[in-house]
Amino acid sequence: MREDLSFLARDNFPTLLTTLQEAGYHTVGPQLRDGAIVFDTLNSVDQLPKGIHDQQAPGSYRLEKSDSPRLFAWANGPQAIKPYLFTPREVLWRSQRSKTGELNFSTVEPEVKPTAIIGVRPCDIAALYLQDKHFLQQEKVDPYYKKRREQLLLIAVNCTHPTNTCFCASTGDGPQAHYGFDIVLTELDDGFLLEAHNQRGGALLEKLPVQPATEAQQQHAEHALTHAAEQQTRQLPGQNLNDALFKNLQHPQWQKIADRCLGCGNCTAVCPTCFCHSEGELAALDGQSSEHHREWDSCFSPGHSYIHGITIRPDTRTKYRQWMTHKLGGWHAQYGRSGCVGCGRCISWCPVGIDLTAEAAIICGEGDKDE
Amino acid sequence: MSNPYLPLEAEIIERIQESPGLFTLRLRLTDPTQQAAYTFKPGQFNMLYLHGVGEVAISIVSDPQDEQIIDHTIRAVGRVTHGIEQLNRGDRIGLRGPYGNGWPMARAEQKDVVVITGGLGCAPVVSVIEYVARRRERFGHLNIVQGVKHASDFIWRERYDNWRRMADTQVLLAADAGDPIWPWHIGRVTDLFEQLRFNPEQVMVVMCGPEGMMKVVVKNMLARGVNEEDLYLSMERNMHCGIGHCGHCQYGDKFICRDGPIFTYTQIKSLFKVKGF
Numbered sequence: 001m002r003e004d005l006s007f008l009a010r011d012n013f014p015t016l017l018t019t020l021q022e023a024g025y026h027t028v029g030p031q032l033r034d035g036a037i038v039f040d041t042l043n044s045v046d047q048l049p050k051g052i053h054d055q056q057a058p059g060s061y062r063l064e065k066s067d068s069p070r071l072f073a074w075a076n077g078p079q080a081i082k083p084y085l086f087t088p089r090e091v092l093w094r095s096q097r098s099k100t101g102e103l104n105f106s107t108v109e110p111e112v113k114p115t116a117i118i119g120v121r122p123c124d125i126a127a128l129y130l131q132d133k134h135f136l137q138q139e140k141v142d143p144y145y146k147k148r149r150e151q152l153l154l155i156a157v158n159c160t161h162p163t164n165t166c167f168c169a170s171t172g173d174g175p176q177a178h179y180g181f182d183i184v185l186t187e188l189d190d191g192f193l194l195e196a197h198n199q200r201g202g203a204l205l206e207k208l209p210v211q212p213a214t215e216a217q218q219q220h221a222e223h224a225l226t227h228a229a230e231q232q233t234r235q236l237p238g239q240n241l242n243d244a245l246f247k248n249l250q251h252p253q254w255q256k257i258a259d260r261c262l263g264c265g266n267c268t269a270v271c272p273t274c275f276c277h278s279e280g281e282l283a284a285l286d287g288q289s290s291e292h293h294r295e296w297d298s299c300f301s302p303g304h305s306y307i308h309g310i311t312i313r314p315d316t317r318t319k320y321r322q323w324m325t326h327k328l329g330g331w332h333a334q335y336g337r338s339g340c341v342g343c344g345r346c347i348s349w350c351p352v353g354i355d356l357t358a359e360a361a362i363i364c365g366e367g368d369k370d371e
Numbered sequence: 372m373s374n375p376y377l378p379l380e381a382e383i384i385e386r387i388q389e390s391p392g393l394f395t396l397r398l399r400l401t402d403p404t405q406q407a408a409y410t411f412k413p414g415q416f417n418m419l420y421l422h423g424v425g426e427v428a429i430s431i432v433s434d435p436q437d438e439q440i441i442d443h444t445i446r447a448v449g450r451v452t453h454g455i456e457q458l459n460r461g462d463r464i465g466l467r468g469p470y471g472n473g474w475p476m477a478r479a480e481q482k483d484v485v486v487i488t489g490g491l492g493c494a495p496v497v498s499v500i501e502y503v504a505r506r507r508e509r510f511g512h513l514n515i516v517q518g519v520k521h522a523s524d525f526i527w528r529e530r531y532d533n534w535r536r537m538a539d540t541q542v543l544l545a546a547d548a549g550d551p552i553w554p555w556h557i558g559r560v561t562d563l564f565e566q567l568r569f570n571p572e573q574v575m576v577v578m579c580g581p582e583g584m585m586k587v588v589v590k591n592m593l594a595r596g597v598n599e600e601d602l603y604l605s606m607e608r609n610m611h612c613g614i615g616h617c618g619h620c621q622y623g624d625k626f627i628c629r630d631g632p633i634f635t636y637t638q639i640k641s642l643f644k645v646k647g648f
Contacts, residue, residue: 092374139629143372246641275616292376308449
């Protein structure tokens with residue numbers, strides 16, 4: 001039995017939120033909107049998706065309500081916490097032209113408040129760490145991402161209710177969080193097991209009306225998490241598919257996927273690790289000032305591979321191949337691991353239900369089809 | 372907040388019309404401290420910004436020792452470059468960089484150098500030729516090969532004439548379609564490869580231009596016994612940020628802006644013959 005786990009009774013759960021608010025955090029948490037669970041400003045625990053369960057399948061996301069008092073009895077919604085760090089659209093700087101034609105460039109500083117996000121899933125933390133590698137752990141650091149990242153406090157929630165599309169156990173990113181959070185919760189029937197991961201989390205925990213977790217409570221949590229891993233039926237055909245994918249660039253399955261794929265880019269929009277973005281310009285009508293912004297882009301968009309009159313990837317076959325070979329292959333050389341954290345969003349939110357795990361198995365599982 | 376996305380202001384010191392649709396801008400950062408601190412290597416590029424329109428990646432063609440001037444030769448093909456084409460001396464633009472790895476000139480010292488360009492791909496390698504020209508004694512035989520579609524696409528005739536007069540240097544030119552004042556080869560640039568003079572074991576081959584052309588060069592050079600580590604290609608893909616963040620220029624696991632744009636053939640050969648990357 002571990003001594004470092006605490007128990008917070010369900011009735012006392014609101015104290016977690018109020019403690020964070022009193023400490024000056026802008027609090028964010030999962031809530032119901034437009035038939036999906038999304039992260040948004042959380043003013044009260046009443047906004048949390050109590051008794052809500054998600055039924056996900058390839059091309060399908062449906063919510064159901066039960067009498068359960070549980071707040072986190074669901075797997076995930078369409079968005080991870082990515083928009084809180086890498087915003088969907090952001091003005092980066094302004095250009096101001098004087099009457100005599102001189103240009104003045106000024107950074108548009110992001111307004112960032114200390115933000116605490118409650119309900120972050122282990123897969124989303126893994127994705128956050130991948131985005132950290134991309135935006136922060138490079139020669140050139142993204143200052144917008146960095147500023148938000150430094151203000152972030154995370155209350156993770158271990159996943160006891162994976163859905164049909166989840167495969168985090170196969171990528172090694174869940175259902176239990178092992179890093180990257182301040183406090184992690186495991187939800188039980190009558191309350192929550194709490195574990196602090198750092199000093200800040202520990203200090204927060206001290207302010208909560210917790211008691212030491214009993215052996216029975218710990219066993220319940222452990223059992224729930226083991227069960228959550230065992231429930232998952234999908235898996236990728238290996239941790240590192242780089243060689244298998246790049247050996248099979250001419251595999252006939254790429255065209256079979258393209259025959260179904262709409263090229264809509266939903267998979268990239270919901271993927272918590274996709275980092276592609278385009279930069280754009282919005283000039284004022286008087287022409288004297290102009291805003292330079294960036295917004296999420298997708299390797300499925302027609303302009304993504306455009307270069308002086310040529311589109312390198314004009315067809316869906318090469319676009320999908322780019323997406324999968326990068327996500328499951330190229331990331332290994334770039335960032336030391338796969339770009340997939342097993343959240344399954346690309347499967348659920350694909351309008352035609354293309355299953356990344358099944359397609360990867362077909363392409364990697366068969367022999368060397370290279371020309 | 373230190374911001375790698377923020378351009379610096381530069382002034383157009385001179386604008387040279389090289390041919391219809393092709394022009395050179397000679398730039399200087401307006402802040403003398405910034406200009407003094409600005410250094411680059413041959414083969415690197417800058418992101419140039421046109422007020423109200425946007426940014427574009429353009430290679431630097433001047434020599435690193437020209438501390439006061441940063442030259443860019445630009446073909447007007449897209450939204451930003453068509454706009455930049457309208458600018459004149461004294462106009463201001465934004466500049467950030469330099470980015471990319473540049474040509475590894477130190478590795479070519481004491482070796483023969485073969486520079487092969489096609490189409491309008493010559494700009495990124497002009498810096499290589501100028502670099503060798505200024506430090507001529509450090510390098511072996513210099514071969515300069517340029518192929519164009521139409522004779523009228525050929526620019527810098529004077530410059531090529533000067534290079535031709537340099538010691539231990541040969542210049543080979545070809546146009547698919549000649550004109551009455553085109554004295555050189557009419558036909559494919561590859562027809563000229565037999566005339567190249569170099570020691571395959573002591574050579575650096577640099578190439579820039581359409582990938583189709585570079586494929587032919589690679590094949591030819593490998594057949595002549597050049598080590599694939601000595602073949603350098605300047606690659607080009609869509610670029611928005613220039614610093615490895617936006618994702619557009621990815622080529623397999625490489626970011627062309629950050630890991631390139633110059634690669635040895637060894638580094639990219641697994642994807643070079645595959646369409647769609």
